[in-house]
Structures are given as structure tokens and as C-alpha cells.
Amino acid sequence: MTTQNATKIEGKQNLTRRQFLSTSCMTLSGTAVGLGTQRLLGREGTTAPPIPNINPGYIGPQFFDEREEQALLEVLESGSPFRYWGPGKPTKVLHFEEKFAEHMGTHFALGVTSGTAALDCAVAGLGIGPGDEVIIPAYTWWSDYTCVVNAGALPVFADIDRTLNIDPRDFERKITPRTKAVIAVHLLGGLCDMDPIMGIARKKGVAVLEDCAQCVGGSYRGKKLGSIGDVGIYSFQINKLMTSGEGGAVVTSDPLIYERAARFHDMGTIRRVFTDRSGPSRVQTFAGENFRMSELTGAVLGAQLTKLDLMLTQLRGNAGSIYDGIKDLAGIRLRHRPDPDGDIGYGVYFEMKDKTMRDRCIRELRKRKVPASTLSGSVLLPIHESVINKRTRHPDWPSFNSTEGKKIKYGPDSCRQTLGIFDRFVQIRIGPKYTERINNYIVDTIRRVHQDLV
Numbered sequence: 041m042t043t044q045n046a047t048k049i050e051g052k053q054n055l056t057r058r059q060f061l062s063t064s065c066m067t068l069s070g071t072a073v074g075l076g077t078q079r080l081l082g083r084e085g086t087t088a089p090p091i092p093n094i095n096p097g098y099i100g101p102q103f104f105d106e107r108e109e110q111a112l113l114e115v116l117e118s119g120s121p122f123r124y125w126g127p128g129k130p131t132k133v134l135h136f137e138e139k140f141a142e143h144m145g146t147h148f149a150l151g152v153t154s155g156t157a158a159l160d161c162a163v164a165g166l167g168i169g170p171g172d173e174v175i176i177p178a179y180t181w182w183s184d185y186t187c188v189v190n191a192g193a194l195p196v197f198a199d200i201d202r203t204l205n206i207d208p209r210d211f212e213r214k215i216t217p218r219t220k221a222v223i224a225v226h227l228l229g230g231l232c233d234m235d236p237i238m239g240i241a242r243k244k245g246v247a248v249l250e251d252c253a254q255c256v257g258g259s260y261r262g263k264k265l266g267s268i269g270d271v272g273i274y275s276f277q278i279n280k281l282m283t284s285g286e287g288g289a290v291v292t293s294d295p296l297i298y299e300r301a302a303r304f305h306d307m308g309t310i311r312r313v314f315t316d317r318s319g320p321s322r323v324q325t326f327a328g329e330n331f332r333m334s335e336l337t338g339a340v341l342g343a344q345l346t347k348l349d350l351m352l353t354q355l356r357g358n359a360g361s362i363y364d365g366i367k368d369l370a371g372i373r374l375r376h377r378p379d380p381d382g383d384i385g386y387g388v389y390f391e392m393k394d395k396t397m398r399d400r401c402i403r404e405l406r407k408r409k410v411p412a413s414t415l416s417g418s419v420l421l422p423i424h425e426s427v428i429n430k431r432t433r434h435p436d437w438p439s440f441n442s443t444e445g446k447k448i449k450y451g452p453d454s455c456r457q458t459l460g461i462f463d464r465f466v467q468i469r470i471g472p473k474y475t476e477r478i479n480n481y482i483v484d485t486i487r488r489v490h491q492d493l494v
């Protein structure tokens with residue numbers, strides 16, 4: 041198999057595999073940035089200037105090229121898609137783990153099947169179990185809640201603040217003698233304010249798990265996200281930055297956390313490859329899962345990692361120019377970004393006076409084809425029916441059967457600040473391939489809509 045083979049699409053044309061790959065990526069991600077324009081009628085019936093075709097698309101697939109293709113072919117040709125053995129010599133996951141740890145500035149990385157699996161491994165790595173409390177933000181993805189419940193521990197919600205991430209003051213308020221860890225989730229491409237979080241956590245003896253699923257490659261004051269707390273996790277599902285469709289990773293510099301996480305991801309057993317990294321085993325075998333990453337996933341991720349900095353540069357450049365273009369507008373407040381240089385530029389976020397104004401703003405922006413929406417990609421967990429009702433897979437599950445578990449009340453009163461913030465924020469998604477013209481169009485449109493609204 042060579043990259044020069046021609047591939048026929050719907051009998052229309054002969055394309056090289058490379059051309060086919062980029063064509064299908066554009067189609068699959070719905071990305072047609074810069075490929076055309078649409079005309080809308082202006083207010084007085086005159087033809088308004090053409091609107092650029094704006095679609096942020098899925099980020100990682102827009103960077104697929106012969107590197108992913110070559111790496112996948114190597115796995116197929118070697119006949120060894122399993123990471124530990126096969127007729128060839130499987131090295132893709134091994135190399136990906138080494139490069140990923142180096143990139144993130146940690147001693148160890150572990151490739152797993154998803155971000156959810158990575159969270160379960162990290163929780164096992166920290167030794168969290170029944171009787172423990174884990175503080176998580178009230179607005180986040182399901183997996184930050186399920187990893188706590190699946191360990192038999194009790195999830196305690198803290199409000200988010202204008203970073204759209206956990207409010208350090210509410211985190212501190214929620215600490216009890218039973219608090220074992222906090223999950224600092226870097227949501228929507230923006231960073232948690234890690235200095236106060238780490239200060240509080242260290243003072244109170246609370247472990248810090250950084251969930252970087254929505255912020256892969258971000259950094260805080262010069263340190264890569266995931267390397268600041270005790271353990272970090274990533275997701276490589278298609279909505280994230282670098283992607284293999286599904287996939288995840290755990291990073292840490294703590295050999296005990298690493299061994300426990302590696303054991304959990306492989307039925308509780310440990311292989312040489314991990315003890316070669318973290319030293320002689322410190323833990324006996326316990327019941328775990330199978331969350332092993334395949335060589336096919338490792339191949340794609342190894343190639344995507346070489347492009348992560350490029351993806352970040354493009355996203356940050358585009359988001360930065362839009363933030364710059366609207367920062368002087370009175371009546372809207374930009375998302376608080378504790379370190380704007382470390383933000384990954386997944387979106388541009390700003391706050392309106394109230395929900396009515398926010399909804400009108402989104403409506404007007406969308407009419408003009410700007411990809412505006414409410415905050416997306418996460419859930420207001422404390423007001424979800426299954427959370428309010430503390431439903432688990434078995435009625436005797438330990439999480440909510442302890443004295444504290446029975447006492448805790450979820451629902452809107454447990455997260456008023458979060459609900460208010462959620463209702464006032466506008467999100468505008470950013471694509472890595474946006475052109476200067478698209479960025480300028482988004483800025484102009486926000487400015488015009490703002491003028492009409494305030």
C-alpha cells in the first residue's frame with residue numbers, strides 16, 4: 041500500500057489518497073472556511089457585503105495529512121494493532137506516551153481509551169473510594185461526576201466563576217475533613233485559576249486532579265495544564281483539539297499514582313513497560329478495568345501531537361484578534377482569563393447584563409451567520425434529574441448511602457451562582473482555519489449587534 045494509490049469517489053474523479061483524505065475531512069467536519077460567500081439583503085433592501093462562510097469545524101481532522109496516514113499504514117502493515125505484542129514490534133502507544141509526557145512536562149503518561157476512562161484511572165490513582173468527598177464544578181461534563189460516583193465516593197459541587205471554571209472561594213468553602221480531592225476542570229479552552237486552587241489544596245491536604253479534556257495543550261503561567269496538580273487527564277474524542285475519534289491520557293509525575301492508574305487501566309495488573317518507567321511495584325494487584333489504547337489510536341495521536349502547537353497558534357491567533365476587537369465595548373464583559381496566553385482559543389466568551397439581553401444577542405448574531413450560542417459541551421449537573429435523585433446503578437451503592445450522602449442536597453439552590461453565569465454568557469466558536477476576513481467580520485458583527493442592543 042502506498043500513498044500514491046488513486047481512490048475513486050462516486051465514480052467522479054481519481055484522487056490520490058492524500059487528496060481523498062483532505063476532501064473527506066472537510067466534508068465530515070462540515071468545514072468550508074473561505075470556500076465561498078453568501079449574500080443577505082441589507083436593511084433597506086440593498087445587497088449587503090457578502091458574508092464569509094463561517095464554520096469552526098472539528099479541529100484535529102482539519103490537520104489530518106500523510107503523517108496520520110503513514111503511521112496508520114505502518115500499524116496495518118506490521119499486523120500488530122495491539123499495544124503489547126503481535127507479529128511486528130508495536131511501538132505507537134509506547135512512543136505516544138513518551139512524547140506526550142515530554143510535551144506536558146510530566147514524568148509519566150498513560151494512553152487509554154477515552155477521557156472518561158482517564159478520569160476513572162486518575163481517581164483510582166489517587167486512591168479515592170467510599171467515605172471520600174470530591175469537589176467538582178457545578179458546570180462540567182458528566183464524566184467528572186461519574187468518576188466520583190463509580191469510585192463509591194461522594195460528589196460535592198462548587199460554583200463556577202467568571203473564568204467559567206471552578207470558583208476557588210467556593211472550592212474552599214466546600215472542603216470538609218472528608219474531602220480527598222478537587223477536580224479542576226479547564227472548560228471551553230480556558231484555564232482554572234490554578235494558583236489559588238493549588239494554594240488552598242496544599243494547605244488543606246486535598247489532591248488536585250486537572251481535567252484538561254477541553255483544553256489540551258493549554259498552559260498557566262508557563263506550566264502546561266495537567267502538570268500543575270497531582271494528576272491530569274485529557275480526551276482525544278472528536279470535539280477536542282487533537283483527536284483519534286476516541287482516546288484519552290493520564291499524566292502525572294508521581295510514581296505511585298502512575299502505577300495505580302496503569303494497574304486500573306489493565307485489570308489491576310502491571311506490565312514491565314510501566315515499572316520500567318516508575319520503578320519497582322509499590323501496589324498489589326486489585327480489580328481494575330480494560331482501558332488499553334490500541335496501536336491504531338496511538339498512531340493517529342502520535343501524528344496529531346506533532347501538530348498540536350500549530351493548532352494552538354492558529355486558534356489563539358484567531359480568538360485573540362476577536363477579543364482585541366471587542367474588548368472596548370461597554371455593556372459586555374469578557375470572560376475572565378487568568379492567563380490569556382495559555383487559553384487555547386476554542387471560543388470567544390462574553391457576558392451580557394441578563395439572560396434576555398444574552399438571548400437577543402445570540403439571536404441577532406446567528407441571523408448574521410456568526411456561530412454564537414449559549415455555553416455548550418457540558419451539563420449543569422446539580423439540576424439534572426438523575427443527580428437530584430442520586431440515582432446509581434445499584435440501590436446500595438456507597439456514594440449516597442453514607443450519612444453525608446443521605447444528607448447532601450443537589451438542585452438549583454446548590455449552584456445559584458453557576459446558573460446565573462450560565463444564563464448571561466455568549467459563546468462564539470473559533471475555527472483554526474478562520475481567515476483575517478472571517479475574524480474581522482465576526483468583530484464587526486458583534487460591534488453592530490451590540491450597538492443595536494445597548
Ligand SMILES: Cc1ncc(COP(=O)(O)O)c(C=O)c1O
Pocket residue numbers: 154155156157180181183184225251253254275276277286287288417
Ligand atoms: C471536561 C471533560 N472531561 C472529560 C470528558 C470525557 O472525555 P471522553 O468523551 O473522551 O470520554 C469530556 C468529554 O467531552 C469533557 O468535556
